[in-house]
Amino acid sequence: xxxxxxxxxxxxxxxxxxxxPGCGAGGSESTLLVFAAASLSDAFEELGEAFETAHPGMDVxxxxxxxxxxxxxxxxxxxxxxxxxxxxxxxxEIVDAGTGQEVxxxxxxxxxxxxxxxxxxxxxxxADVTDEALLVGVCAPHVPCGRAARSLFASVGVAASxxxxxxxxxxxxxxxxxxxxxxxxxxxxDVQAAGGTVDVIDVTAGDGEITYAAxxxxxPRPAATADRFVAFIGGTAGQSILRRHGFLxx
Amino acid sequence: xxxxxxxVAGVGFLLLxxxxxxxxxxxxxxxxxxxxPVVVDALRLSVVTATLATVTSLVxxxxxxxxxxxxxxxxxxxxxxxxxxxxxxxxxxxxxALLFALGRRGLVGGPLERATGILLPFSTAGVVxxxxxxxxxxxxxxxxxxxxxxxxxxxxxAATLGARRLTVFRRVTLPLVAPSLLAGTVLCWAxxxxxxxxxxxxxxxxxxRTQTMPLAVFLALESDREAAIALSLVLIALSLVxxxxxxxxxxxxx
Numbered sequence: 344x345x346x347x348x349x350x351x352x353x354x355x356x357x358x359x360x361x362x363x364p365g366c367g368a369g370g371s372e373s374t375l376l377v378f379a380a381a382s383l384s385d386a387f388e389e390l391g392e393a394f395e396t397a398h399p400g401m402d403v404x405x406x407x408x409x410x411x412x413x414x415x416x417x418x419x420x421x422x423x424x425x426x427x428x429x430x431x432x433x434x435x436e437i438v439d440a441g442t443g444q445e446v447x448x449x450x451x452x453x454x455x456x457x458x459x460x461x462x463x464x465x466x467x468x469x470a471d472v473t474d475e476a477l478l479v480g481v482c483a484p485h486v487p488c489g490r491a492a493r494s495l496f497a498s499v500g501v502a503a504s505x506x507x508x509x510x511x512x513x514x515x516x517x518x519x520x521x522x523x524x525x526x527x528x529x530x531x532x533d534v535q536a537a538g539g540t541v542d543v544i545d546v547t548a549g550d551g552e553i554t555y556a557a558x559x560x561x562x563p564r565p566a567a568t569a570d571r572f573v574a575f576i577g578g579t580a581g582q583s584i585l586r587r588h589g590f591l592x593x
Numbered sequence: 594x595x596x597x598x599x600x601v602a603g604v605g606f607l608l609l610x611x612x613x614x615x616x617x618x619x620x621x622x623x624x625x626x627x628x629x630p631v632v633v634d635a636l637r638l639s640v641v642t643a644t645l646a647t648v649t650s651l652v653x654x655x656x657x658x659x660x661x662x663x664x665x666x667x668x669x670x671x672x673x674x675x676x677x678x679x680x681x682x683x684x685x686x687x688x689x690a691l692l693f694a695l696g697r698r699g700l701v702g703g704p705l706e707r708a709t710g711i712l713l714p715f716s717t718a719g720v721v722x723x724x725x726x727x728x729x730x731x732x733x734x735x736x737x738x739x740x741x742x743x744x745x746x747x748x749x750x751a752a753t754l755g756a757r758r759l760t761v762f763r764r765v766t767l768p769l770v771a772p773s774l775l776a777g778t779v780l781c782w783a784x785x786x787x788x789x790x791x792x793x794x795x796x797x798x799x800x801x802r803t804q805t806m807p808l809a810v811f812l813a814l815e816s817d818r819e820a821a822i823a824l825s826l827v828l829i830a831l832s833l834v835x836x837x838x839x840x841x842x843x844x845x846x847x
Contacts, residue, residue, distance in 0.1 A: 478697075478715060483798065485816040506715045507797025510812070518797075522698045523714055 374402040375572055376422060378413040380429035380555070382452070382487065382532060386588035387427070393584060394575050401568060417442060417560055424566040425573060427557040429487060434556040443558035444565060449576045450590040452530045454491050454551030456544040457519050464525030469546050472496075472503040472526060480515050480527040483508040488515075491551060492528040499549035516541060535589030554593065611829070618826060619819040626823040634801045635809035636827060642720045642805060643728075643785035649721065650729035650781050655774070658733045659762065662740035673737070680730045687726055688794025695722065695795075719796035720803050724785040732781040739773030740766070779839055783832055 379387050384407045391403040406413070406423070414433035417426050418440060426443065428434050429452070437443035458466050464477045472479050481503070482489030489508060496503050506524070509515040512533035518524045520540035528551075534543055557576055559569040575581050582592060619626070626632065661673050679687055695702040695713050706712050713719040747769060751761045767774065789807040796803040798812070806828045813821035 478712075480797070483812055483815075485812060505799065507799050507803070509798065510793065514794075521692065521696065523692060523696050 373400055373568075374404060375424045375566060375568060376404050376406065377425040377427065377572065378406050378408070378417060378421070378423040378560075379425075379427040380410045380413070381407045382429050382530070383407070383427060383555070385536060386532075386585050386590065389588075390576065390581055390584045393580055394572060397575070397580065398568075398571065403572065420562065422562060423560045424569040425557060426560050427555065427576070429553060429555055431554045431556040434558045437560070438558055442561055444561060444570070446556050446558055447573055447577060448554050448556045448593040449573075449581070450555040450585050450593055452532055452553050452555065452590055454488070454495055454528050454546055455531050455534060456546055457516060457527045457529050457534050457541045458525065458544060459519055459522040460540070460542055462542055462544075463522065466526045466544060468544070469495075469499065469501060469548055472505075472528075473501060475504045477504075477525040478506045478523070479504060480507045480509055480518060480524040481505055482512055482515055482529070483510055486511050487553075488512045488529050488533060491530070491553065495528070495546070495549050495551040513537070530589075531591070532589035555590070614822060614825060614829075618822050622819065623823050623826070626820050627827050629820075631800055631804075631809060632824060632827065635804050635806045635824070636831070638717070638720070638801065638804065639786055639806040639828075640831070642717065642724055643782055643788075645721045646724040646728055646785040647732075647778060647782040649725045650732045650785075651778065654729045654732040654777075654781075655736060655767075658736035658740060659766070661733070662737045676733055677730050679727050680734075684727055684788065684790025684792075685794050688723055688791035688796075691723060691726060691791065691795040695719075714795055715797040715799070715803060717796075717802055720792050720805060723791040723795040724788040727788050727791050728781045728785040731784050732777040735773055735777030735780060736770065739770040739777075743769045775839065779836060783836065786828070786832060 377387070377391070384405070387405055387407075391405060394403055395401055408416075410428040410430050410433050413423075413426065414428060414437060417423050417437055426434065426437060427449070431446065431448060434443060434446050438446055456466060456469065456471075458464065464471075466477070471477060481492040484490055484493060495501075507518075509518065509527075512529050513536075515524075515527045515529060516533060516537040517540075519527045520537065528546075531543070534541060557573050559565045559573055576585075577593075586592070657676065661669065661676070682690075692699060692702075692714060694700050695705070697703060697706055697712060697714065702713060711718075713722055743766070747765050748761050751765045752758075756764065787807055788805070789811060792803070792805060793808055793811075798804050798808050800809075804812075806824060810821050810824045810828070813824055
């Protein structure tokens with residue numbers, strides 16, 4: 344958390360330094376500051392490098408954090424050029440406030456059932472999380488996968504017999520990989536980041552899906568290259584990077 | 594005389610963070626925050642598990658301290674060092690090691706589950722195991738130092754008069770080191786009460802079953818800072834009450 348805040352403070356300074364008049368006429372447009380959801384960090388770091396390679400002379404800096412926190416910062420006038428959120432509603436909020444151009448959905452993420460290799464608990468569907476004989480893990484409600492699991496249980500009316508609420512997706516997945524839990528709920532991208540140490544069973548029922556969306560930020564006018572970055576996210580190169588990190592197409 | 598100014602500086606250093614905490618305390622919402630079910634559950638679980646961990650530590654740790662202090666055998670220095678390992682090990686690593694040993698696929702945990710159906714991780718018993726692992730060395734080290742410093746002539750005299758080893762231990766040795774035994778017990782209990790890393794790694798986190806106060810504080814810090822401060826105050830108040838009460842009652846140095 345502190346890290347993200349620190350980078351949110353430092354990144355604008357970097358931008359200010361890089362865009363001094365000494366850099367030439369186009370200087371102020373050569374560096375983009377992108378505010379993005381923490382769950383995008385791995386994919387966006389890679390995407391940023393690909394963008395810089397495709398557009399020589401352009402730099403992309405990121406500030407990662409919780410979507411809600413970043414949205415608040417954008418509304419408070421933080422100098423972001425692009426905002427990419429894990430929840431489309433935050434982007435809508437910014438566009439409605441006149442601070443963003445348009446809502447561009449670019450990826451989806453979905454909760455899946457993660458099980459230890461070989462599925463020792465013989466889990467087959469979401470209904471199995473009610474089985475008291477199985478050790479069931481979710482994320483704690485302060486992390487996105489925990490909130491999403493709770494609303495998924497509520498939306499399908501499942502009374503899950505949860506045995507632990509882990510502090511984050513990584514610790515949940517490491518306990519699944521170690522075989523200490525029988526089943527856990529995590530995002531596809533969390534499982535992907537765990538490097539295939541667990542098996543995945545798709546959740547077919549309910550509302551376990553989120554849509555990621557981005558917008559060009561107006562402050563007080565949009566950066567000239569911001570729309571190119573947003574287009575790059577939705578383009579072939581951007582989409583293939585996102586898919587590789589476990590995201591689904593919008 | 595330099596001692597007093599330095600002592601004052603020491604007290605200031607130790608108390609400054611608490612002053613910071615008090616200054617940020619949401620006094621008006623405190624009563625409603627500390628009576629929430631999640632707080633009440635965590636507080637009860639913390640007191641119960643810390644006390645059980647202390648009892649377990651006494652049962653296993655007092656004989657261990659005696660063996661380390663009174664018996665001579667090859668490898669005693671190494672054993673003493675090994676006993677203090679949990680004190681230097683990062684608790685999260687300790688918790689992971691406990692999983693490797695007592696988890697479902699662990700060295701002992703696997704056979705234990707197959708034989709008895711008992712599964713320690715993600716259970717209240719698992720919290721007691723994790724906190725005992727981290728807290729017991731504090732009791733052992735304190736008591737062992739006292740035993741080594743105690744005058745052995747009383748024990749020798751009792752033995753000469755025909756008392757058996759256990760009787761000597763119970764009637765002579767333990768009363769001799771009573772203040773240190775109490776200090777060690779209190780230290781052990783306090784460490785158990787504040788235990789976080791090994792607990793969350795080995796026992797997980799579930800309200801009412803494994804979510805102790807430190808876990809509740811940690812999770813609240815991520816979402817609701819005021820609640821986290823209120824929880825910390827409860828934890829501090831509880832420890833202060835117990836520590837002060839015991840000190841006034843038992844210490845030979847009031």
